Amino acid sequence: xxxxxxxxxxxxxxxxxxxxxxxxxxxxxxxxxxxxxxxxxxxxxxxxxxxxxxxxxxxxxxxxxxxxxxxxxxxxxxxxxxxxxxxxxxxxxxxxxxxxxxxxxxxxxxxxxxxxxxxxxxxxxxxxxxxxxxxxxxxxxxxxxxxxxxxxxxxxxxxxxxxxxxxxxxxxxxxxxxxxxxxxxxxxxxxxxxxxxxxxxxxxxxxxxxxxxxxxxxxxxxxxxxxxxxxxxxxxxxxxxxxxxxxxxxxxxxxxxxxxxxxxxxxxxxxxxxxxxxxxxxxxxxxxxxxxxxxxxxxxxxxxxxxxxxxxxxxxxxxxxxxxxxxxxxxxxxxxxxxxxxxxxxxxxxxxxxxxxxxxxxxxxxxxxxxxxxxxxxxxxxxxxxxxxxxxxxxxxxxxxxxxxxxxxxxxxxxxxxxxxxxxxxxxxxxxxxxxxxxxxxxxxxxxxxxxxxxxxxxxxxxxxxxxxxxxxxxxxxxxxxxxxxxxxxxxxxxxxxx
Ligand code: BES
Ligand code: ZN
Ligand code: ZN
Numbered sequence: 001x002x003x004x005x006x007x008x009x010x011x012x013x014x015x016x017x018x019x020x021x022x023x024x025x026x027x028x029x030x031x032x033x034x035x036x037x038x039x040x041x042x043x044x045x046x047x048x049x050x051x052x053x054x055x056x057x058x059x060x061x062x063x064x065x066x067x068x069x070x071x072x073x074x075x076x077x078x079x080x081x082x083x084x085x086x087x088x089x090x091x092x093x094x095x096x097x098x099x100x101x102x103x104x105x106x107x108x109x110x111x112x113x114x115x116x117x118x119x120x121x122x123x124x125x126x127x128x129x130x131x132x133x134x135x136x137x138x139x140x141x142x143x144x145x146x147x148x149x150x151x152x153x154x155x156x157x158x159x160x161x162x163x164x165x166x167x168x169x170x171x172x173x174x175x176x177x178x179x180x181x182x183x184x185x186x187x188x189x190x191x192x193x194x195x196x197x198x199x200x201x202x203x204x205x206x207x208x209x210x211x212x213x214x215x216x217x218x219x220x221x222x223x224x225x226x227x228x229x230x231x232x233x234x235x236x237x238x239x240x241x242x243x244x245x246x247x248x249x250x251x252x253x254x255x256x257x258x259x260x261x262x263x264x265x266x267x268x269x270x271x272x273x274x275x276x277x278x279x280x281x282x283x284x285x286x287x288x289x290x291x292x293x294x295x296x297x298x299x300x301x302x303x304x305x306x307x308x309x310x311x312x313x314x315x316x317x318x319x320x321x322x323x324x325x326x327x328x329x330x331x332x333x334x335x336x337x338x339x340x341x342x343x344x345x346x347x348x349x350x351x352x353x354x355x356x357x358x359x360x361x362x363x364x365x366x367x368x369x370x371x372x373x374x375x376x377x378x379x380x381x382x383x384x385x386x387x388x389x390x391x392x393x394x395x396x397x398x399x400x401x402x403x404x405x406x407x408x409x410x411x412x413x414x415x416x417x418x419x420x421x422x423x424x425x426x427x428x429x430x431x432x433x434x435x436x437x438x439x440x441x442x443x444x445x446x447x448x449x450x451x452x453x454x455x456x457x458x459x460x461x462x463x464x465x466x467x468x469x470x471x472x473x474x475x476x477x478x479x480x481x482x483x484x485x486x487x488x489x490x491x492x493x494x495x496x497x498x499x
Contacts, residue, residue, distance in 0.1 A: 001150075001154075004156055007163055009160070016072060032054030036114055052075055056080075056091070110156065123170035128174065134174070187483070198243060211302040232332075233332040234266075234317050236324040250309050257366045262357055274344045286468055291315070295312060369462070382466055399497050400490070
């Protein structure tokens with residue numbers, strides 16, 4: 001697939017397919033408008049009959065219409081004209097891409113200038129357009145023996161503003177963000193046997209080549225030497241070695257404190273000795289999506305050459321039941337010296353993040369952001385629409401809300417209090433990995449993590465258990481069943497705020 005910004009007059013173009021848009025009127029009983037004036041006239045009867053209604057994501061295909069240099073014309077609904085924003089554009093592009101694919105042509109032109117007449121919106125919409133297209137183009141079929149070769153499609157986003165600096169930069173940013181998101185999705189979709197901690201680390205090393213990122217990978221011996229007792233303890237039950245992945249990006253003076261991202265890279269979580277029920281256990285290959293999305297975030301930051309310093313940290317292991325596996329009641333010591341008793345081996349994410357957050361703290365960063373498929377309780381609380389995030393730092397909360405809003409990702413601020421911290425006190429060690437209280441399982445997990453973040457460092461924890469994969473048919477540019485790559489776009493936006 002190739003997607004490019006094309007500076008050409010749409011009238012003089014020859015291409016098998018043309019995509020234009022329709023907008024529903026904000027006034028009742030008023031007819032829709034096709035964004036291309038001449039086509040509006042040509043298709044007036046369809047508008048009159050409300051076959052073109054402008055409804056959001058409506059797809060109307062006119063095969064062999066023979067309009068100027070175009071054989072086919074596709075009309076995509078953008079929704080009510082006063083409600084069009086970057087997210088509705090992103091979603092409409094999913095419909096556009098599916099319609100182009102269904103047509104079977106190798107090339108299509110998108111009439112971008114018709115979406116907005118406002119120069120102010122143009123950059124935002126250009127970014128959303130290409131994000132919607134690339135995110136929708138993602139398929140994971142490399143493990144199918146009889147897979148059909150995906151047809152190569154060239155999509156031109158045609159606009160007179162193609163040479164405008166802001167529009168061009170926004171489009172390129174959209175390409176990077178969506179491509180990196182698709183990269184992260186693939187890591188998530190790979191099954192546990194083909195995405196072990198070692199393979200995950202190697203994938204990060206491979207992908208970072210040529211980006212300027214420095215990637216360091218710690219093996220089991222080094223992890224032990226570095227006193228990462230949480231990560232080591234979880235990996236005890238597995239034949240696969242754990243890995244600690246460090247991705248460093250330098251885009252600013254060495255004196256500038258880094259922005260740090262931390263990810264849970266559990267390549268398979270069966271629960272350990274406190275084993276999970278069989279039903280749905282196969283989904284636990286996705287327990288590394290936080291890590292995958294942090295790797296994608298770091299790749300995007302480097303490709304966009306942001307003027308910041310950033311470090312991505314991914315703690316990666318399996319959680320299995322081998323003879324050396326951690327037993328309920330065992331006590332381990334994290335890198336920062338705090339001890340914890342493991343009363344449920346299935347609450348393992350917090351143990352590996354404990355070491356990663358301790359390490360992040362040592363870097364004296366501007367902020368620490370982490371992503372983890374941490375708790376089933378988060379799925380119960382928010383389902384698969386919003387990512388719940390925890391922070392006690394008001395300034396960081398503002399940054400997160402702004403970044404998510406600009407990225408078109410849904411987040412929800414969750415409570416984290418000293419009561420939750422109290423619930424995580426241990427009986428035989430400093431901490432327990434299980435709450436002594438009832439309910440609020442996501443908040444108590446966050447409270448546990450907080451014990452490993454240095455005092456005064458702004459920190460936000462994103463529990464992506466409900467949004468990391470299988471987001472259903474809510475977002476047309478996300479696979480119904482596969483990994484979503486969630487929070488990558490928001491994280492890059494947060495990084496940009498520190499430039
Ligand atoms: N990886 C799971 C959390 C999870 C569950 C993610 C369902 C996505 C969907 C995590 O390691 C876990 O098992 N957490 C336990 C913690 C509990 C034992 C305190 C949970 O949520 O049940
Ligand atoms: Zn678990
Ligand atoms: Zn887990």
